Amino acid sequence: MARVAVFIPVAAMGGITGRLYQQFAITIAVSVAFSSVNALSLSPALASLLLRPAKPSRGLLGKFFNGFNNVFDKSSKGYMRITGIMTRKISRGMVFLLILSASIVVISKFVPGGFIPEEDQGYLFVNMQLPSAASLQRSDVIAKEVEAILATYDEIEYVTNATGFSMLSGAFSTNGGFMFLSLRDWKEREMTAKEISRELNMKLSKIPGAQIFAFGPPAIPGLGSGSGFTMMLQDRGGNSPEYLAEQAMIFMRAAMAREEIASVFTTYQASVPQKYMDINRDKALIAGVSLNDLYTTIGAFLGGYYVNDFNRFGRLYKAYIQAEPEYRLDESKIHNFFVKNAEGTMVPLSALVTVRDINGPEFTNRFNLNRSVELSGAPAKGFSSIQALNALEEVADEVLPPDMGYEWSNMSYQEKQSSGSGSIVFVFALVFVFLILAAQYESWTLPFSILLGTPFAVFGAMLFLLLARIFSESYESNVFTQISLVMLIAMAAKNAILIVEFAKMKFDEGMTLVEAALESAKLRFRPILMTAFSFILGVFPLIVASGAGSEARKVMGMALLGGMFIATLLGVFLYPMFFVLIGRLGKYEQKRELAASKESTGQSDNTPR
Template identity: 30%
Template sequence: AASEGTQQVVFAVLATSVTLIATFVPISLLEGQVGRLFSEFGLILAAAVVISTFVALTLCPMMASRILQRSKSISPAEREEANPDASTHLPETVMSRGYNALLKRALDAPVVVIALAIVFSLGGVVLYDTLPRELAPREDRGVAFIPMTAPQGSTANYTDSQARIIERDLLPFQEDGSIETVYSIVGWGNRPYRGFVVMRLAHWDNREASQGELVRQMRPITRRLIGARAGVASPAGLGLRGSSTPLRIVVGGPDFEEVKQAAAELLRYAESNDNLINPGMDYEENQPQIDLKLDRRRADDLGVSVEEIAFTLQSMFASKKVSSYIDRGREYPVIIQAQKKDRRDINSLENVFVRALDPDSGARKLVPLSVFVSATENAAAAQLRRFDRLPSITISAGLSPDYTLGEAVAFMEQGAESILPSSIKMSYSGQSKVFKSASSGVLLSFSFALLIVFLVLAAQFESFVSPLVIVLSVPLAVAGAIYSLTLMGISLNVYSQIGIILLIGLMAKNGILIVEFANQLRSTGKTVREAVLEASILRLRPIVMTVISTILGATPLVLASGAGAESRVAIGWVIVGGLIMALILTLFLTPLLYNLMAGLSKPPHSQALETQD
């Protein structure tokens, strides 16, 4: 019995294993920071499937032959009388009898079943657009912080006074034990008007409120702060930097003047959104500067060259090496420069003279430098940055606790379409760049995994019909995962997307069990309807058992708590919800599709017999 049972399921086990491996491998091929996180994950799962396949085909049959007790023997006559059409006798149960009756009705009403499956899948498509999107779920890491921005030009003492106001308002949280320590960093980023208040929360077991709940309770503190802009933020998942400003939009263009105007308009648009905390840009014209303008026509009339004026300005106000001398075997440079009192302000230009040509006498005389050069005080940016070799300005902002990165990026993209001219290019950096690349990378991996699974099954079944029947059940699993995410209020992040990719292999496994055994029965001469009915009923118990075991295995992820629980909960609910919601429809849709499409191909065994004849 163990030998015959193993021979009967060996193809299904191999097909299932190869399908799972084909699903896990694309996960390890993801690029960027997300790829580095999940590369080991995919390879370890693939290796585990290989080992479990070997155990299932070797150790499990041996243990079954030794441990299972011999059942009551049934004579061929009794077996024929009990079920004349079945090659394998199994005791009927209430579940199998009920499933048999419902399956016959489903096969007689294909339009109803297909319509239900389509409506179920389209519902998932509609809900997919409503799901909040973010790079990673906000995990309870036991720490929160408040980035603070005072008016430009504020001193460090003023910024410190605003930080002390926040620290005073946080005292109730320290008294009830929610916060252990609070400390502030003033002059953050070498800017005296920037501050950073860090709150280290109590251990998870010693506080009732989660980090997200505490952050929501702290929001009124920042709203009451009048002397500075502030907002409460949480550290990012995946070990990414830039938690205080996850939204980073890079505005690039042909020149800084045009980029500055476009970035200023986009910044005003960002400031209109209350869910964006402390929006700002890295282009700040707060560096004192003196602009010099040369009157070239007057200099030409007086016979003074531009080179002479430039040489004089450099020599007197900057410095100029004009010679060198040697003393005791060492060479020293000779540098000329005006004294500090003679280069203190703009009026110092009147005390510097150059030789000019007198138009009346033709003689040269000394003329103040201010005759040719006019000076104006101005302010400029301390640094001019480039991104992708273009002059660029980065707009950054934090996010409120209930506002996701996907919503923020979509908001800025909508504003950029109406604000930015065609000559201006918008791109992303920091967490926003990782979010955009991860979203497209996971979608590509999902499509790649689905294609590989289809091709692998086509090679194993030597037909395109059977793999198509199996793969068409995947949309039901994805829709079920989206329903579960919506019901549980979980965002669509990199963890839930990885769970959706895993569903491809998990759902294909159920279809393989039905389709492969139905092909075996067809090779014995049964019709398509008879084969799919018997295969579905005989494979009902294995399918339900594997689904239940998978759900039980993912249950600890759903019930996870503590540090990093949000990430595990996202994967767990995708697997549990996708399998539960899609199982019922799959048990009817896969047999129905096989009954409709299997007639287009012949099982391999029958083809081999025709060749021999």
């Protein structure tokens, strides 16, 4: 019941974080429900068929079993000696619990927060951006240099190049390019996608004449066009595009000075050389040229115009008309274009339009109705996404003027929205488990002897994550860590229930609190270890996982391993002490004596525990 109750508040969460929680909540709750039905019905029947009177084992297997039992018996005696001391030293045990709880706060400061880890999904992106108005031929030369560097990596299997297009901006431009890198299977390469992109960025930054960087796909498809953070700088004062670009450059220079930021970039350019075509409408009307025909002619010759579809070789093709490139090189060629007036006479375009040079943005983003610049980037090595977001917020407060603002987008927006939700879920999970245990034991105090062991599990999870960060920076306190902590509430409570349940039974039989606690600890020592080791061995494959989704599994596995290990290691010694502590605070022995005296005088026992 505790393992099902712990996921009830999780399943009720909203947002994208709630969807991640719900997947685990429903899966685990349904699995536990089926397991409970099996334990209550099929397992007893199966045990009656399989269990036989014990016979002494012979050979190597017998020696192993005998040796194991001898070691376990000696360990049990040592365990009972230590448990007896801890059970009688309640004040020291509570001081230890307070110190351990304070250590959780300290360790949490060194385990950075995060949202969803960047996964190795088997492919990468490379974005290229050349100076404003660079030609397509020049972009193609840079693309070939990039391809030469990519060819030196055995981990990269295929490269697809799309010169003239950028997936970050979604715009077609001659000074841009985008590449899709397909990596080899995970078992055929030693480097992860993240390691490859970092090494690539060091080499690509040395190519002169372009801004080139490699990055991975978003952890959740559809939330942005790439991994890392996404920030929208907003011009809330209605200034010019040049002013927005200037403030964006100031912000990026300040952000790059922070140690938490590895890279920050934007595809926004406010000073792209352009041609402005000024149409003299009065002249056009006097010449008898329809404005609609004039606009259509200009669009068709200079930009392209859809004409019709036609079938050929069993396929459908679209037909477009456009002037040849040599007639669109500069404004002097415009005299070669003509438009027909109302009388059927051909009028040259040069008589109706004037072309002049201007500078302006190639595209403009609007975010919440404000002109905006999209900034993308990645945290530096050793720093988490939440640390990078906090650093960017500090930079924004320092350098942005009053008429500029910022908003988070894509994955960064979801990360900010979910900030703090893990603590709320954890508290509600504790409350639900407490209510279930209170109903089960018909007591408001006894569940505390079970839940007081929860800090052990949290301490173990955070400690193991901190130690694991020595070897990999992907271990952080993210959504999957929070799911693991919720799961550990139930697992730690399960271990405590094994002792507290038997201690209550022995106490009801007439033993004192200390005697009942020690007797239950002796009887349930082996089952607790069996449960703990089976769980630890079950989560161990998560820690050594590889392939797509492995980063999330590693974080979850490490948190579960550490939490269960420490909760078992400390809990078996301290759970009996917690039972005695709560029993004395709740005056269980006095209530039992009072109930016995009332029963001897014929009165009913209605005293609540």
